[in-house]
Amino acid sequence: MAVPTHAELADHLVRQIDIRLVDPLEILLDDPLDDLRGRAHHRAGALATALLDGDDPAALHTAIRLYSSLHPGDGPFDPPVAWWRTPLGQVVAARFGHPAAAGVSLPVAGAMLGISRQGVHDLVRRGKLDRHPDGGVTSDSIRDRLRTQPAPPATRS
The missing domain is CATH 1.10.1660 (Multidrug-efflux Transporter Regulator; Chain: A; Domain 2)
Incomplete structure (x- = not known):
């Protein structure tokens, strides 16, 4: 499986941030969060760069922050099998x-x-x-x- 491109990874991160973080907040607050959504979309490119091009400690730190934010829980890092097929999972597998x-x-x-x-x-x-x-x-x-x-x-x- 090929490592995703920067654009593929950034697009995946944008979708995940929208689905798992911003959309639920909009529902809870009953208020559009366009500014937050725009900031998150902008940040996705920098996160993709850190994951693909950053040194190993920085990339691992970014991956941990993303996974724990997108999949909160008290348990250890043990993603489902399907997660490894996502662009983020593919980058983590190739890097670490x-x-x-x-x-x-x-x-x-x-x-x-x-x-x-x-x-x-x-x-x-x-x-x-x-x-x-x-x-x-x-x-x-x-x-x-x-x-x-x-x-x-x-x-x-």
Whole structure:
């Protein structure tokens, strides 16, 4: 799975901020929040830049802030499988693997890589991904595989 472009990631962040943060506030306050929505949309570009181009500590801090704001809860970082297929999940997987787990299940590994569980199993069998001692796949081997995959060819407009 290719890492999303800056525009794809920024657009995804804009949608998530609208759906998960601004829209509920508008409903609760019964008042349009156009200024806040505009500020959030503007900030999405800077957040995308930090995630894609920032140094590892800054990018990880940005990812943690975004995830915890968009998906509040008291539990540990354990996103659903589908989250790894989102542009934000794809960037996190490519930059850090799973930041909170040394190993992940085959379904999570598949979502992180954008392939089926069987595809993950085949990569493990061929030595392209490392099996975690507790089962599943090591997060580092997923990250390393994503980092070495060639970028898709650019499309011309």
